[in-house]
Amino acid sequence: MRCIALFILSALALAAPARAQPVEVDVELVLMVDVSRSMSPREMEIQRRGYADALRSDEVVDAIGSGLIGQVAVTFIEWAGAHSQNTIIDWRLLRTRADAEAFADDLRIGVGRALRRTSISGALAHGSASLAGNGYAGLRRVIDISGDGPNNTGPLVTDARDAVVGSGIVVNGLPLMTQEGTGSRWHLADLDLYYEACVIGGPGAFVIPVTDWDDFAGAVRRKLVLELVGRDPMIVPAQFEGYETPSYDCLAGEKMWRRSFGRDNFR
Structure with missing residues (x-):
């Protein structure tokens, strides 16, 4: 009986399907895009269109x-x-112009509604979880996060980062500093410095501020090329020898919330 049991176990082991190996890629890229309540419907539509147009560009297709x-x-x-957090397009392999254009086409299908609060920390945690077990093995892993305000709910942004x-x-x-949909009480005039000090990190990390929506598509195109090619950016590098992160109050958003509503909300 023992021999029969061993034989059956061996047969089952041989019959079990081999675990699929991750697909090797140059980069695994998470595009995290802000749709908090401070974003106007026009801004949300511009964001989708900007990413779609960038993905169709020759520069981005060549970079892929x-x-x-x-x-x-x-x-x-x-x-x-x-x-x-809402996944609009799940993990997809991009290799050709057709792949990039199909991704861009799917981005233009509908635009969701704005949601409450701004949790950069929650976005970072979600992006990290999405990278885990996604079926790909990248030479680099990147979370690209855009937003028009500081963290004001969830874990501390620096802890998550x-x-x-x-x-x-x-x-x-990609700090959005256009002020179109943001009320004055939520506005950070130097949101780019907040992102530099409190949000970005890792070798070669960078910030590209957007101060006018007319510049958004170009900023996204430039950012995607830098991320896909993996070249050292020439814009606000986060870490290199001798560089010092700027001093900034990384609880600025939480303090804004407390001043407006009279209570802490650090979690």
Whole structure:
């Protein structure tokens, strides 16, 4: 009986399907896009259109195939509060112009509604979880986060950033400083410095500020090329020898919330 049992176990082991190996790519890229309540419907539509147009551009298509492996994996996620993240396009392999254009076409299908609060920390944690077990093995892993305000709910942004960067993920930032949909009490005039000090991190991390919506598509195109090609950016590098992160109050958003509503909300 013991021999029969061993034989059956051996047969089952041989019959079990082999676990699929992750697909190798040059970069695994998470596009985290702000749809918090401070974003106007027009701004949300501009964001979708800007990413779609960038993905169709010759510069981005060339960047997709320019790496050592010649293909990348990308997902597009919209975020707001600590538990408000919505995957618009799940992980997809991009290798050709047709792949990039199909991704862009899917981005133009509908635009969701704005959601409450701004949790950059929640977005970072969600992006990191999305990278885990996504079926790809990238030479680089990057979370690209855009937003028009500071963290004001969920875990502290620096804690989330440090945890993500500590796991080998680079965080880049696209601070939206246009003020169109943001009330004055939520506005940070130097949001780019907040992102530089409190949000981005990892080797070669960078910030590209957007101060006018007319510049958004160009900023996204430039950012995607930098992230896909993996070249050292020339804009606000986060870490290099001799560089010092600017001093900034990384609780600025939480303090704004407390002043407006008379209570803490650090979690």
